Amino acid sequence: xxxxxxxEEVLKKLHWMNDVLGTSLADALAVxxxxxxxxxxxxxxxxxxxxxxxxxxGSLIYLKLLAPLIAKTTKDSAAMAEVxxxxxxxxxxxxxxxxxxxxxxxxxxxxxxGSTIVTTMARNGTDFGxxxxxxxxxxxxxxxxxxxVGLFFSGFSQADANPDxxxxxxxxxxGIGGFAMATAPAIVTFVGGTPKDAMNATxxxxxxxxxxxxFFTMPSLDFRGTPTGIDLRKVVELGITPRINTGxxxxxxxxxxxxxxxxxxxxxxxxxxxLAFAEKYNI
Amino acid sequence: xxxxxxxEEVLKKLHWMNDVLGTSLADALAVxxxxxxxxxxxxxxxxxxxxxxxxxxGSLIYLKLLAPLIAKTTKDSAAMAEVxxxxxxxxxxxxxxxxxxxxxxxxxxxxxxGSTIVTTMARNGTDFGxxxxxxxxxxxxxxxxxxxVGLFFSGFSQADANPDxxxxxxxxxxGIGGFAMATAPAIVTFVGGTPKDAMNATxxxxxxxxxxxxFFTMPSLDFRGTPTGIDLRKVVELGITPRINTGxxxxxxxxxxxxxxxxxxxxxxxxxxxLAFAEKYNI
Numbered sequence: 001x002x003x004x005x006x007x008e009e010v011l012k013k014l015h016w017m018n019d020v021l022g023t024s025l026a027d028a029l030a031v032x033x034x035x036x037x038x039x040x041x042x043x044x045x046x047x048x049x050x051x052x053x054x055x056x057x058g059s060l061i062y063l064k065l066l067a068p069l070i071a072k073t074t075k076d077s078a079a080m081a082e083v084x085x086x087x088x089x090x091x092x093x094x095x096x097x098x099x100x101x102x103x104x105x106x107x108x109x110x111x112x113x114g115s116t117i118v119t120t121m122a123r124n125g126t127d128f129g130x131x132x133x134x135x136x137x138x139x140x141x142x143x144x145x146x147x148x149v150g151l152f153f154s155g156f157s158q159a160d161a162n163p164d165x166x167x168x169x170x171x172x173x174x175g176i177g178g179f180a181m182a183t184a185p186a187i188v189t190f191v192g193g194t195p196k197d198a199m200n201a202t203x204x205x206x207x208x209x210x211x212x213x214x215f216f217t218m219p220s221l222d223f224r225g226t227p228t229g230i231d232l233r234k235v236v237e238l239g240i241t242p243r244i245n246t247g248x249x250x251x252x253x254x255x256x257x258x259x260x261x262x263x264x265x266x267x268x269x270x271x272x273x274x275l276a277f278a279e280k281y282n283i
Numbered sequence: 284x285x286x287x288x289x290x291e292e293v294l295k296k297l298h299w300m301n302d303v304l305g306t307s308l309a310d311a312l313a314v315x316x317x318x319x320x321x322x323x324x325x326x327x328x329x330x331x332x333x334x335x336x337x338x339x340x341g342s343l344i345y346l347k348l349l350a351p352l353i354a355k356t357t358k359d360s361a362a363m364a365e366v367x368x369x370x371x372x373x374x375x376x377x378x379x380x381x382x383x384x385x386x387x388x389x390x391x392x393x394x395x396x397g398s399t400i401v402t403t404m405a406r407n408g409t410d411f412g413x414x415x416x417x418x419x420x421x422x423x424x425x426x427x428x429x430x431x432v433g434l435f436f437s438g439f440s441q442a443d444a445n446p447d448x449x450x451x452x453x454x455x456x457x458g459i460g461g462f463a464m465a466t467a468p469a470i471v472t473f474v475g476g477t478p479k480d481a482m483n484a485t486x487x488x489x490x491x492x493x494x495x496x497x498f499f500t501m502p503s504l505d506f507r508g509t510p511t512g513i514d515l516r517k518v519v520e521l522g523i524t525p526r527i528n529t530g531x532x533x534x535x536x537x538x539x540x541x542x543x544x545x546x547x548x549x550x551x552x553x554x555x556x557x558l559a560f561a562e563k564y565n566i
Contacts, residue, residue, distance in 0.1 A: 046331055046469040047330045047331040047332075047340050047469075048329055048330045048338060048340075049330075049501070050332045051534075055391065056330060056342070057330050057331075057340055060340070060346070060347055061343065061349065062342055062345035062529075063343070063346065063371075064367075064371035064372075065348055065371075067346065067350050067367040067368075067371060068364040068365070068367045068368040068371070069364075071360055071363040071364040071367055071430070072360055072361070072364045073356070074361075077354055077355055080354040081351040081352075081354040081355045082351070084350040084351045084354055085350075085351040088347035088348075088350060088351070089347075095430055185502035185503050186329040186330075186502040188502070194505065195503060195504075195505055195506075196505075197500055218469050219331070219469040219471070220467035220478060220480075220503060222477065222479075224477075224480055268355055
């Protein structure tokens with residue numbers, strides 16, 4: 001296997017992340033006033049990121065906010081240089097904090113009585129699952145995950161792709177990622193398609209969302225807010241499912257990411273959820 | 284005067300730049316393999332910069348390239364933190380290197396026998412001057428500079444604006460800045476107008492340029508190259524002068540920048556140059 005699970009290289013990097021990167025970030029964040037992730041995402045969306053697969057600008061803003069703190073708190077200058085190089089060179093270094101921020105935003109919308117807004121979308125490589133605000137904490141709707149279609153890293157192809165996997169669709173659930181592609185035309189070099197397709201992806205998502213973000217705006221659409229709050233009723237009525245802009249994992253465990261592309265959840269999830277909603281609320 | 288020339292604050296900052304920032308940058312660059320400015324500009328144009336008034340992404344890429352080097356070479360951690368904070372917080376920190384890169388590019392096009400390409404545009408707050416590739420090293424064409432129209436920092440207005448000043452129009456001469464506004468729709472928050480105006484600025488510049496850049500492309504225009512090489516003949520034939528996207532200085536010396544906006548050179552410069560060209564080449 002070309003890139004094996006638990007290879008020496010992978011283990012070495014994980015240990016470095018644990019021992020050096022983790023310590024350095026923890027020390028830097030301890031002397032910070034926190035990172036305003038909503039402001040970071042908003043600025044990155046004005047710099048050609050959509051916040052899911054393209055986080056080049058966001059990762060550099062993250063470096064900008066952290067670098068002076070790391071300079072003050074990490075004592076070993078070689079370690080400091082490595083940490084800064086890693087955060088700066090990894091165009092997805094801010095993705096995990098972005099996902100956590102999106103999770104906090106969508107959790108705030110969860111549990112609203114009578115709400116048909118989708119507050120969770122997640123995939124585990126086998127099934128795709130959603131939760132709905134007005135349907136409680138524990139009620140998941142699941143169906144087999146689709147296989148994303150996209151562009152592949154050198155040496156890999158569509159035949160290597162695993163069904164949709166990962167927690168990162170929380171970005172689309174919060175109104176960025178695939179929903180904000182209009183502001184990130186350069187992403188097509190990574191996920192395929194044309195800048196016009198990226199624009200159309202966002203325009204389509206306005207059809208199935210409840211509102212437009214006050215905080216996340218897109219200059220190329222005259223600073224219109226991103227389509228936010230997937231509404232179950234609109235999805236089912238129009239038969240338009242959310243667009244997710246995602247990494248593609250190899251179908252063999254341990255190989256890791258082999259590409260990036262686009263995928264949608266099965267429509268059945270939303271149909272099932274709407275039926276459950278009608279039942280719960282006696283509609 | 285609100286912001287005086289030679290105020291304590293200004294002097295303190297200049298001394299810091301000389302003693303701390305300058306030393307730190309020099310030490311970092313000494314252990315680098317150089318900064319590939321063309322690659323930096325190309326990437327920044329995919330991140331919503333146009334490279335003249337909007338250099339947010341370019342300045343962060345600059346920080347990303349320098350931070351690990353500064354970590355290795357600047358020994359005082361407080362100074363290191365200050366330098367990183369300054370480079371990261373100043374959204375124009377890379378503008379001077381960008382200008383130097385554009386100067387190197389346009390100088391390479393200067394002195395080509397029979398060429399009608401404009402290779403220098405510069406302003407000194409009184410006059411606007413241009414040089415033309417085929418008209419030699421020393422022949423400048425000058426006329427009174429226009430006053431830029433734009434948006435002003437808090438407390439200042441159009442009435443404070445000085446006639447066009449500075450060397451930064453070398454960016455437009457090299458095919459970025461005002462010529463690449465289509466890729467930087469968010470710049471309208473800084474210079475005024477709408478994203479559509481920004482798009483139109485670039486489209487208009489294709490009318491008066493000789494070619495499209497192979498290196499600087501714009502995702503929003505399907506990765507079309509920026510309009511490059513202002514052609515004297517086209518400017519005069521169409522009566523369309525170059526668009527410059529520039530900082531605006533206060534008319535009283537020492538106050539400094541008070542806004543940003545748009546300006547064009549007087550058409551007379553190009554008419555005079557074309558006459559001189561016809562005379563030199565007996566056309």
